[in-house]
Each structure stands twice: as structure tokens, then as C-alpha cells.
Amino acid sequence: MRKVIQFSLLNLGKLYRQNYKVLRLLFYFLMALLCSLNTPIMAAVPGVKPSSQSIINQVASPDALLQQGKLLYDAGRFAEAVEILQQAVKAYQNQGDNLALAATLGNLSLAYQQIGNWTQAQQVISQSLNLLKKSANQQNSLMFAQMLDIQGRWQISTGQAEAALITWQQAEKIYTQLNNQHGIVKSLINQSQAWRSQGAYRRAKEILKEVDKKLQLQPDSIAKAVQLRSLGDILLAMGDGEKSQTLLQQSLNIAKNLQSSADIGASYLSLGNNYRTQQKKAQAIADYQNAVEISPFPLTKVQAQLNHLSLLIENGELTAATTLVPGIQSRLAQLPNSRGSIYATINLAQSLNKLVKNADAYPSISYQDIAPLLVKAIAQSRSLGDRQTEAYAVLSLGNLYEQTQQTQEALKLTQQALVLAQTSNAPEIVYRVDWQLGRLLWAKNEIKNAIAAYDAAVDTLQLLRRDLVAVNQNVQFNFRDSVEPVYRESVELLLQSQSKEPDETTLDKARQRIEALQLAELDNFFREACISGQNVPLDKIVDQDNPHTAILYPIILKNQIQVIAKIPKTPLKHYSKAISETEVNQVIAEMRRSLVNPAATNTVKKRSQQVYNWLIAPIESELSAQQVNTLVFVLDGAFRNIPMASLYDGKKYLIEKYAIALSVGLQLLDPKPLLTQQIRALTAGLTDPPPGYNYFPRLPGIKSEFESIAQSGVTTTSIIDAQFTRPALETKVNTAPFNVVHLATHGQFSSRAEDTFILAADGPINVTQFDSLLRNRDESKPQPVELLVLSACQTAAGDNRAALGLAGTAVRAGARSTIASLWQIDDQSTAFFVGAFYKQLKEGKVTKAQALRNAQLQLLQHPNYNTPSFWSAYVLIGNWL
Incomplete structure (x- = not known):
């Protein structure tokens, strides 16, 4: 998963010999890149704008090589940066300048990390730390802390969150000894990410509160503005939009006071993203436009315009969206080749793809016009040696072929993207590739292989569960479009994969997958992995402790409703109804509108009887035979919007026959009465x-x-x-x-x-x-x-x-x-x-569910409250015992 880039001081030994102004400027550059590790929408930070001429000319000395490597790194040309930094390493080795050598090795580690060469990245950062351990002084201590920052980044990028936390805590101690407040803040922000990666969100938030307090005490500076912006972005990812907005506004005010147009533009971009998340469209658009107008950096301008474009498309304002496209294309064409510009190209291609689907809104472009953008992105990725961006570009081109029903070509590209994504440590791309592979294999009727591909996609999503909201910000991410369909299509494929009735193993797998979707929805809702405890499977409760309870799992698929039922001491049962998702949603929406109106009882009965026939009628006789008196529903989609108690069989409401409860999953926390x-x-x-x-x-x-x-x-x-x-x-x-x-x-x-x-x-x-x-x-x-x-x-x-x-x-x-x-x-x-x-x-x-039922029945029998609008609104979630 891509993190915010960390690039150490270019040559600490040389910096201490230079004047204060240069030191301060490079320190600002360092802080801008080291201030945070993982934000869903990275703060656009000021940096050196590279020119090809300056890169060509600066080749005379180790210091110049290091500066050249920095410029290439800033430009996103990581493979070239590796080559130059390797030369700088050799030059400093020949000079015997261990301090400069240690800094260069740290930078080389970062460049290796960017191209996914994790083994070399680990080796060179270890070399750097070993060099610094040999002599102890204040300069070396500061450098050692900075190299620990880089080592921590490598650790968390390779899934070693616990080790990264220890490393960053060690760095914080050194910064504290040196009274380096900026370093302390940087380490704390990094630690919060490590805690968050382990699911300790409460601890992560506590650290961020501490960071906020420290930042408020610091004098205004560019470094403080960048740290506030990064902290605001992190809090936005964790769902605290209000506090995020406050910090981003502080960052903007400091940047304005210091007249830093780069930071002003970056803060406006982050504020636009914040307002967008809060669904404040007008403010988001205004800040995107401010970022375009003020930022001196073309990439920041393009990113703001692309976010503006996708926001308009998301809101169905297609005519307004089309007016932005020419300006984006023009600016994009002027960008130097870099990871940022490649992702921007892919982003534009995906937005154009959405416009193409509505030909009336943008008739002047077709799929044939989008393909060259992606081909260009692939070529640029290869020229940079950037396998991660190449994977995403190849995946996107494969998707374009999929949409034009060129299945064989799409399959080849998707398989190629899978290899690239797996070797570049990009799980947020891997799951999308597996999903696309599953769709294509399904289209070819290779069902067994398609199921395996979907299983792989779901497995990766489960591993990503804690960080779904913090995936690579360049990969367009929307839960409704990019995660939910993986689970639903997977279930549909499972249930349709057998020529006869699905066996119990398949049914169990299908309902577990729907539960995983529900947990993912809650994770997305809270912007963190939802809390879990010592749970007991519902089946065990039904079979052993509560044998008069049945559990129903209605699943809404594109063209049908599938229901899986667990009746006490019997194998799982399954039945379905051929009906489109659109019609299901329409019936439920009309039923819900009628439920809140006491005068609309007839409409309620009509629509609720439809739903009753879908969910209950096919299994009614078996419920009766097993003397079931309680129904527990694990509801999916629109079914959650209506109370199951109001379902109607033509004579009675469901509450007149059963006690009813809802569950958010297949397990129950501490099931005691x-x-x-x-x-x-x-x-x-x-x-x-x-x-x-x-x-x-x-x-x-x-x-x-x-x-x-x-x-x-x-x-x-x-x-x-x-x-x-x-x-x-x-x-x-x-x-x-x-x-x-x-x-x-x-x-x-x-x-x-x-x-x-x-x-x-x-x-x-x-x-x-x-x-x-x-x-x-x-x-x-x-x-x-x-x-x-x-x-x-x-x-x-x-x-x-x-x-x-x-x-x-x-x-x-x-x-x-x-x-x-x-x-x-x-x-x-x-x-x-x-x-x-x-x-x-x-x-x-009685049980809680039965107590609720009896109270609802008393309302139903009351002459003033007998319509469903009064008694059916109450629902019980969780332990029904």
C-alpha cells in the first residue's frame, strides 16, 4: 500500500557547513515529506520543480549526484533516481564521508521502496543505520532518527506494523533528547499510523490528539503548515471531518500569512476533499478552483481539476463536467513524466469512461479515444520502471477491453496486470485485478477458475479490511462501486455455479461472504475496522440453546433474491425469486413511504405481502413443522429499511406469528438472557x-x-x-x-x-x-x-x-x-x-424478542395504535435471548 514519501536530508554533513537559509529551506522540504505516512488524499506539498536540463548538467561531484537523485525522485522517476543514487553512494564511499554516505543510503532505500525492490531497500537502510551506530554525536543522532523514520516506512509497507511502531518510538526518543519538536511530531504521526494498521484506532486517535496539542504550541512555519495539513488529511480518513476541517483551515491560514502559494494551493486541495467527503459540494468546488488558481505546481492544479471533474460526474452534472475536460487534457500534456502524472492520466481516462457511458452528454469521445491515454500511461510507467503504476494502467486498459467485449484481449491484459501488482506490493490493485479476472472468466463460462479469482479478491479485501479507506489515493476508490460488487457477484457466482441445488458447503460460504460484506460496510461507515469480541456462531445457538429459532439470510442480487435459511437441527436450506434489484428497491421504497402514514394501511398490506411471499412463504410450512417461534434476520441492502414485523401473509402480520430480531452477522456476542x-x-x-x-x-x-x-x-x-x-x-x-x-x-x-x-x-x-x-x-x-x-x-x-x-x-x-x-x-x-x-x-x-413482540401486539390491539405506522417501527438488533 503506497505511503507518503519519505526522503531524508540530502547531505547532512554538507548542510551543517552551509548557511542557515539553505538549511532551513531543505529542512522544510524534509518535513513536508516526512510529516505523515498514510493519508487517503495526500497533501500536495511544495518541492523542487525539476527540469531536464538541470538534471543533465549536475553530474560533476557526489553532492551534485545526490542533488540529481533528489530531482529525479521529486519528478517520480524512481528507477533513474536509483541509478544516480547508486553512483553517489560509490562516490561517498571513495571519499570516506560516512555521514553523507548514510544519508544517501537512506535516500536510496526510499527510491528502492518506490519501485517495489523491498529487499534492496532493507539492505541499504540497514547499511545506513550500521554506519551511524559506529560514532555517536548530535549530528549522527539526528541522522540516525531520520534513518529510523525510513526503516519504519519500509517495515509498515511490508506488513510489519508492530516493528514499525517500535522503530518510530525509538526515533521519537532521539528527537526528544535533541529537543527536535518537528521530529517528535513526525514520529508521533507515524506511530498513529502503525497503531491504526494494527486495528488500535482508539490509541491512534489519542496520539493524534497529542500531536495536535504539540502543533498548536509551535510557532508558525511552513513545516507546521504541512504537518497540520497532513494531520487533517489523516483525521479525514478516520472519519473526523469536523476536526480535519479545523486543522486544514489552520494550515491554510499559516500558508497565507507566510505567503507560500504552494502550501496555499495544497491546503485548498485538501479542504476541497474534506468538503467533498462531508457532501458540501459548493464549498468543495470553490476550493478546488482556488487550488487551480493559486498553486504554482501544474500537478496540483491537475489533481484539483480531476477531483472537481469526478465530483461533477458523481452528482450527474455531466454537461458541467465536460467543460473541464479540455483544460485538464491541456495541463496534463504539459506535465513531466512522473508517477503523479501517470495516475492523473489514468484518473482522466476513468472519468472519460464514465462520460462515454452517457453518449448524449459527451458525444465527441469514444472508447477508442480513451485507449491511447492508457497506452501512454503504460509506456510512461515502463520508462520510469514503476511496476505499480504500470499495473494500474494495464488493469484499466483491460477493463476498457472488457467493456467493449473483447474478452480475450482483456484477459491477457488482466493476467499481465496481476503479475505486476503482486510483484509491486500493491494489494489495493491486486484485489481489483482478481475481481476483473473473475468477471472475465465467468464471461467465458470458466466457472471454477472464476470462483477462485473471486475468492482471491475477497481474501485480499479481508487483508485490506483495516485500510480500505486509506488505500492508494491515486486509485479511484468508492465503496459502492469498488468493494460491494465484489462480494455480491461472488455470492451470485457461488449460488449459480452448480447445476442442481447448491450443497451446504456452498450455502455456508455464500452467507459468510454476505456477512463479510456487512462487516466491510460497517468498516467503511466508521472509517475503521469495526469492533469485534468473543462471539458464538448463531447456528450453535439455534441448534443447542434456542431450538425454536430460525435464521433467514435474504440476499439481493442483480436479477434475483436468494434466501438462505437455518432451521434448528437441519441442514441449510435455500430458495430464490427471480426479480430484479430495481424492482425490489421500488417495492421496498413504496412500502417504507406507506409505513410512516397511518392512513396508508392498504398499500402497506399490498407491498408487505409481496415481500412476505419472497422471504417467508416458501419456507412457512417448515417453520411451522419445527415449531419455530422466533425469526432472526441477517438483512441485506434495502431490506434493512423496513421492519420485518410488518410483513403480511394476507391475514396476519408476521409479528402476530413470530418474535423477530435482527443480526448484523453470523455470530452473537455473549449470548446470555x-x-x-x-x-x-x-x-x-x-x-x-x-x-x-x-x-x-x-x-x-x-x-x-x-x-x-x-x-x-x-x-x-x-x-x-x-x-x-x-x-x-x-x-x-x-x-x-x-x-x-x-x-x-x-x-x-x-x-x-x-x-x-x-x-x-x-x-x-x-x-x-x-x-x-x-x-x-x-x-x-x-x-x-x-x-x-x-x-x-x-x-x-x-x-x-x-x-x-x-x-x-x-x-x-x-x-x-x-x-x-x-x-x-x-x-x-x-x-x-x-x-x-x-x-x-x-x-x-420471556426473551427480549418476545417482550418486544408482546408490547407490539398490545399496540396492534389498541384501537388508536393498530396501524403498522405505530407498532412496527421498533426493531431489536443483536442478542434476542
Whole structure:
């Protein structure tokens, strides 16, 4: 996986003999490249603009060779840089200048890393460190720390995150001894990446907070501007768009004060990417345009224009997008050959490809016009000896052949790309190549080989799981387009691969793959690998502990619904319905719109009976024969947007026949029932929304809701209205003895973590903060949170994937079970429902799923609340026992 480039000081011995101004300028260059390791959208940093003439002329001395190598490296001509740096190494060896030799070996290691020669990269950085160990002084200590930075980069690039962490911690100690604040900050940022690569996101964020504090204390400088920008980019990758924006704005302000047009342009580019992630299109476009106008570097201008172009295409503004193309083509043609310019060429080809698919919008270009761009990119990659960019270019050309149905040519190119990607340590390209290979083999009806290719793609995605949001920023990455289809197509291929009914091994593999997709969706939602625990397989619970429960896995494919069912003590079953994904989504969308309208019961029944016939009818008799009383759904896609309780068989709703629960995977965390005699609830509620959120209505019935909980016999600790702040909730969470948390306040579920929250009196509590609020408690309290209830939440309007936020909330909170509403319900009916639920939970000696069902049935039987809009909104996620 490509990291931000690290290039050490060119000649430390020489620098100490030069004047302060030169030292400062080169130090800025060093900090610009060393400040961070892995950002999804790298900060465009100022550097030396190479000219071919200067490179040709500077060949007289070791110092000139080193400068020449730097210029070639800056230009992305890594193979040529290796040759020149090798000459510089020999020259410094002949002079006996060990300090300069050590620096040059470090630079040579970086160049080797860029061309994927990991063995040579490791050998030369080891040589550099060994040289520096022989003599100890302040100059050598600084150089030694800088070489450790490079060694750490090699380690993390080759999958040795733990070793990289130790290396960067060692570098930090040296920088601390030297009181080198810039070096300390650089090492800490690198350490955060190492922690993140090991899945320790909380620790990574703690380090980044420390970095932020240190940066705020530093005087303004170009180095500080670059570090702030890099830190902002990292936080954006980790899903903290708000804090990222603050840091990027600080970086921009410093660059403006110091009148550094290069850094101003780079900060505008990063801010544009930030606004784009936050779906603030107008601000993103404005900052992309600012970057184009201000930056002195052609590559930065092109990158900003390409991001602007892809944003317009993504939003369907194709006419506006076409006006950008000529300018991009013109600037791209003037760029010197480098890795950056090659990726920009591929990026343009892919955007043009999307425009070609809509011929009316851009009729003046065809596939035949795109191919030469990719052929050029391949040739340029080969001239640089850059196998990684060559792999991506060859893959893209193969995709072009695939689209024009030239399967044999596409296959040859794809196989060639696979070899290139595997030998250049680029897993983010490898999985795409395997995916493309699988599609092509499938088209040729080579099913066995196609399955193997898809399996390889999925395996690589699993290895990439922690870093999917931080893959090579030059590789266009969109979860919906580039990851989700791999899993879905794989499942479709598996289930269609056999002429007869799929065997149990195949069915089990298919459902595991859908679970992997769900986990990947949550990872993408949180921008980090979602939390896992000691889980028990659902099948074991069904077969041994809860033999009256069945599990259903409905899977939405392009032209059919596939359902895999686990019925107690029987092999997996499978059935399907030939229906397009488009029609499924239309039926569910209409059903969802009708569910929130109490007057639309007839439409609800009509659409919900369709869904019932798809999912339940084919297996209804077997459920009855096995005396199943509880259904657990592992829902896929649009099915998450509707409550399964509202499915209708023509006479009864599903809730009238079964208790119902949802699961986000095939395993359950600590599947134990809630002990009724020990139910203690922490209740928190907010009648009036805080300032800025007045579009949410008042909730005057909260006190009645809390009274109904107390009347059920549950011991409660309450904070309400002005008392309900985030600090107060956190204090209560960590001091009060309880195992149920009941939050009666407005909340919103969204497909974006940034827009998923609950409201407290002092503002929103974001879903990403649930981790510190509730999960931390598990580490200090013997009694975990068994049940989280969110009684006044709703899914975001117009977001057809908003239920992902509900699943994310359930996972992030760490509660064994979560009950939430998919839309906001009338206050009085909510109080009625809540009282009935807790009474069932306290006195009924039933499972959580059965308690929920009984409370919903009481609403259904109430003359004022008998329509699905009142009783079906509540869903149970997680442990149903």
C-alpha cells in the first residue's frame, strides 16, 4: 500500500557547513515529506520543480549526484533516481564521508521502496543505520532518527506494523533528547499510523490528539503548515471531518500569512476533499478552483481539476463536467513524466469512461479515444520502471477491453496486470485485478477458475479490511462501486455455479461472504475496522440453546433474491425469486413511504405481502413443522429499511406469528438472557431540542415515558432536559449500577457516520462517540450494558441506506442488544409501548424478542395504535435471548 514519501536530508554533513537559509529551506522540504505516512488524499506539498536540463548538467561531484537523485525522485522517476543514487553512494564511499554516505543510503532505500525492490531497500537502510551506530554525536543522532523514520516506512509497507511502531518510538526518543519538536511530531504521526494498521484506532486517535496539542504550541512555519495539513488529511480518513476541517483551515491560514502559494494551493486541495467527503459540494468546488488558481505546481492544479471533474460526474452534472475536460487534457500534456502524472492520466481516462457511458452528454469521445491515454500511461510507467503504476494502467486498459467485449484481449491484459501488482506490493490493485479476472472468466463460462479469482479478491479485501479507506489515493476508490460488487457477484457466482441445488458447503460460504460484506460496510461507515469480541456462531445457538429459532439470510442480487435459511437441527436450506434489484428497491421504497402514514394501511398490506411471499412463504410450512417461534434476520441492502414485523401473509402480520430480531452477522456476542430480577435502567431524555436543531419537534411525553418504566418495576436512574448533557451521561454511565440504557431523545440514523447521532442538551452525541460513552464501561464495570433503547430516533430522510447507521450505532455502543425506532412515533403511543415492553421484560420471563413482540401486539390491539405506522417501527438488533 503506497505511503507518503519519505526522503531524508540530502547531505547532512554538507548542510551543517552551509548557511542557515539553505538549511532551513531543505529542512522544510524534509518535513513536508516526512510529516505523515498514510493519508487517503495526500497533501500536495511544495518541492523542487525539476527540469531536464538541470538534471543533465549536475553530474560533476557526489553532492551534485545526490542533488540529481533528489530531482529525479521529486519528478517520480524512481528507477533513474536509483541509478544516480547508486553512483553517489560509490562516490561517498571513495571519499570516506560516512555521514553523507548514510544519508544517501537512506535516500536510496526510499527510491528502492518506490519501485517495489523491498529487499534492496532493507539492505541499504540497514547499511545506513550500521554506519551511524559506529560514532555517536548530535549530528549522527539526528541522522540516525531520520534513518529510523525510513526503516519504519519500509517495515509498515511490508506488513510489519508492530516493528514499525517500535522503530518510530525509538526515533521519537532521539528527537526528544535533541529537543527536535518537528521530529517528535513526525514520529508521533507515524506511530498513529502503525497503531491504526494494527486495528488500535482508539490509541491512534489519542496520539493524534497529542500531536495536535504539540502543533498548536509551535510557532508558525511552513513545516507546521504541512504537518497540520497532513494531520487533517489523516483525521479525514478516520472519519473526523469536523476536526480535519479545523486543522486544514489552520494550515491554510499559516500558508497565507507566510505567503507560500504552494502550501496555499495544497491546503485548498485538501479542504476541497474534506468538503467533498462531508457532501458540501459548493464549498468543495470553490476550493478546488482556488487550488487551480493559486498553486504554482501544474500537478496540483491537475489533481484539483480531476477531483472537481469526478465530483461533477458523481452528482450527474455531466454537461458541467465536460467543460473541464479540455483544460485538464491541456495541463496534463504539459506535465513531466512522473508517477503523479501517470495516475492523473489514468484518473482522466476513468472519468472519460464514465462520460462515454452517457453518449448524449459527451458525444465527441469514444472508447477508442480513451485507449491511447492508457497506452501512454503504460509506456510512461515502463520508462520510469514503476511496476505499480504500470499495473494500474494495464488493469484499466483491460477493463476498457472488457467493456467493449473483447474478452480475450482483456484477459491477457488482466493476467499481465496481476503479475505486476503482486510483484509491486500493491494489494489495493491486486484485489481489483482478481475481481476483473473473475468477471472475465465467468464471461467465458470458466466457472471454477472464476470462483477462485473471486475468492482471491475477497481474501485480499479481508487483508485490506483495516485500510480500505486509506488505500492508494491515486486509485479511484468508492465503496459502492469498488468493494460491494465484489462480494455480491461472488455470492451470485457461488449460488449459480452448480447445476442442481447448491450443497451446504456452498450455502455456508455464500452467507459468510454476505456477512463479510456487512462487516466491510460497517468498516467503511466508521472509517475503521469495526469492533469485534468473543462471539458464538448463531447456528450453535439455534441448534443447542434456542431450538425454536430460525435464521433467514435474504440476499439481493442483480436479477434475483436468494434466501438462505437455518432451521434448528437441519441442514441449510435455500430458495430464490427471480426479480430484479430495481424492482425490489421500488417495492421496498413504496412500502417504507406507506409505513410512516397511518392512513396508508392498504398499500402497506399490498407491498408487505409481496415481500412476505419472497422471504417467508416458501419456507412457512417448515417453520411451522419445527415449531419455530422466533425469526432472526441477517438483512441485506434495502431490506434493512423496513421492519420485518410488518410483513403480511394476507391475514396476519408476521409479528402476530413470530418474535423477530435482527443480526448484523453470523455470530452473537455473549449470548446470555437478561436476568429479570436484576434489571436496572439509566434513563436520559430531552424534551426540547438544543439550539440549531429546532427542525426536530418537542417531545413532551418523555416524563410519561419514564414514569411508565418506573411503574413496570424497573429500578431507574434518570437525567432529563438540561441535566442531560454528554458529560453528565458519561459520568452516570461510569458510576451508576445499571444494565439498561434508555435514551428518549431525538436521533438520526444515516449512511454516513458524521450524520448519525442522538441529541443531548449541549448538542449532538455522534455515533463515533458511543464507543467512549458505553463501551469503556465494559472495561471498568463487571456488569455490561445488556440493552440500549433509543425510543425517538429516525432514519435520515431521503437516505435509502440510512439503516446502516442503525447497525453502526448498535455495534459501536457495544450493548448486547439494541432496540430503536426506524421513524419517530407519537409520544403517547411511545409511552404506552415502552411501559408494556419493560413490564414484559420484568415480569414475563420471556426473551427480549418476545417482550418486544408482546408490547407490539398490545399496540396492534389498541384501537388508536393498530396501524403498522405505530407498532412496527421498533426493531431489536443483536442478542434476542
